[in-house]
Amino acid sequence: MKKMLAVLALCALLGSLFTGCSKPADNTAGQTGQTEQTGEAEQSEIKIGINYELSGGVATYGQSSVEGIEMAIEEINAAGGINGKKLVPVKYDNKSEPAEATTLANKLMTQDKVVAVLGPATSGAFKAEIPVGTKNKIPVISGSATADDVTVDSSGVKEYAFRICFYDSFQGTTMANFALNNLNAKSAVIIMDSSSDYGKGLAKNFTDTFTEKGGTIVTQEAYVANDTDFNAILTKIKGLQYDVIYIPGYYNEAGLIIKQARNQGIDAPVLGADGFDSPTLLDLAGATALNNVYFTNHYSSLDKDPAVVKFISDFKAKYNKEPDAFNALGYDLAMFVADGIKRASSVDGESIKTALAETKDFAGVTGSFSVDENHNPVKSIVVIGLKDGVQDTSEKIGS
Numbered sequence: 001m002k003k004m005l006a007v008l009a010l011c012a013l014l015g016s017l018f019t020g021c022s023k024p025a026d027n028t029a030g031q032t033g034q035t036e037q038t039g040e041a042e043q044s045e046i047k048i049g050i051n052y053e054l055s056g057g058v059a060t061y062g063q064s065s066v067e068g069i070e071m072a073i074e075e076i077n078a079a080g081g082i083n084g085k086k087l088v089p090v091k092y093d094n095k096s097e098p099a100e101a102t103t104l105a106n107k108l109m110t111q112d113k114v115v116a117v118l119g120p121a122t123s124g125a126f127k128a129e130i131p132v133g134t135k136n137k138i139p140v141i142s143g144s145a146t147a148d149d150v151t152v153d154s155s156g157v158k159e160y161a162f163r164i165c166f167y168d169s170f171q172g173t174t175m176a177n178f179a180l181n182n183l184n185a186k187s188a189v190i191i192m193d194s195s196s197d198y199g200k201g202l203a204k205n206f207t208d209t210f211t212e213k214g215g216t217i218v219t220q221e222a223y224v225a226n227d228t229d230f231n232a233i234l235t236k237i238k239g240l241q242y243d244v245i246y247i248p249g250y251y252n253e254a255g256l257i258i259k260q261a262r263n264q265g266i267d268a269p270v271l272g273a274d275g276f277d278s279p280t281l282l283d284l285a286g287a288t289a290l291n292n293v294y295f296t297n298h299y300s301s302l303d304k305d306p307a308v309v310k311f312i313s314d315f316k317a318k319y320n321k322e323p324d325a326f327n328a329l330g331y332d333l334a335m336f337v338a339d340g341i342k343r344a345s346s347v348d349g350e351s352i353k354t355a356l357a358e359t360k361d362f363a364g365v366t367g368s369f370s371v372d373e374n375h376n377p378v379k380s381i382v383v384i385g386l387k388d389g390v391q392d393t394s395e396k397i398g399s
Helices: 002-043 059-078 096-109 123-136 168-181 197-212 232-239 250-263 280-287 306-317 325-344 347-355
Strands: 044-050 086-093 140-142 161-163 187-193 216-223 244-246 271-273 291-297 362-364 369-370 381-387 390-397
Touching: 044 059, 044 140, 044 325, 059 086, 059 271, 059 306, 059 325, 086 096, 086 280, 123 197, 140 168, 140 325, 161 280, 168 271, 168 291, 168 369, 187 197, 187 232, 187 369, 216 232, 232 250, 232 362, 250 271, 250 280, 250 306, 306 325, 325 347, 325 362
Parallel strands: 044 086, 140 161, 187 216, 187 244, 244 271, 271 291
Antiparallel strands: 291 381, 362 369, 381 390
16 A cells, blocks of 8 residues: 555655646747747838937937938838838937947947948948948948048948038039039138038039139138137228139038128028028028029029929928928938839848949939939939028039
8 A cells, every 4th residue: 555655645646747748838938929929020021220319419400300300210110111111210329429330330230239330421420320331231321421422432432421412523523614604603712621621622523623614712610510600700801802702612611601700791692502501501601691602512492393392391390490401301312212222132231232233224212313323312302592591502413
């Protein structure tokens, strides 16, 4: 009997052990099911990085760009996404600092696992991001980085870098020709931002074209970013003879320069570039100072193209304000990348890079273009004239 009881006790013990061992097996099965569901969710989404200047010195460029990007992504997803997959933006603020743009690019690519990164807006921050894209084989695309060496330099084409805007050589050359041909200018003064590649590149290209065609640069004066008092420079040039003033810089300083120049009685035409396009320019300069002011830009709200008219209407309905060029560039940027993803052989950085490089006749709000061998768009440029701070004239000039 004792032996029988011992055998029964042993069987009961073994049974409880087997029962206890079965529970982790059930939990593991449950975890596997959750992993499969997560994987399915990830496969139904396409993550896109957004690395923009949402605060700091040039925040209006980044904020406007991202408004356009988000509007485009909403439209794409509402229409069914890309091949049935939803675009998911992963957005960060680089604080208008190139070093921060680099850090965020690395995070987007290695941790967030995005397949492409949109932005930053400015050339310096965008160039800081490019080596990260190259290392990780993820394309990086800017809507507004205009420096000549953004996509190609002395070492060749930057394989994973693209832009959808024209470059500074084209801006500087166009504005020099506009001064000579449209304003009949024979002499010019340049007041440039010597702390940025943007300012230096524009000044050089304007000077080269203007002087090659018979114009004279009377003097070139320099300031650095975040300067606020330009009266010493303006007093110096006030007694000189010249037809136009060219200010290759951003709205922060340009608005103050124009205001202080008008206050000193300097009424010569002021010329600029796409860095002028910000509502803050009007806030800084005041409406009365912003007459006889012209600048090169990517887009004009005066354009009557049906696609532009629809974009303006949709943008107003969403944001209750007029879109600026950076809104339009952001919108086109998202649509351009989505078009590349749709045509790519697979949803990975290498395939998307190839598709973007092969883009032909992309129709955007800022113009139709194809991508050239240097990853630049072949597109037109607009020269805008202001009256009391509001766009009054626009002239589209071919590439």
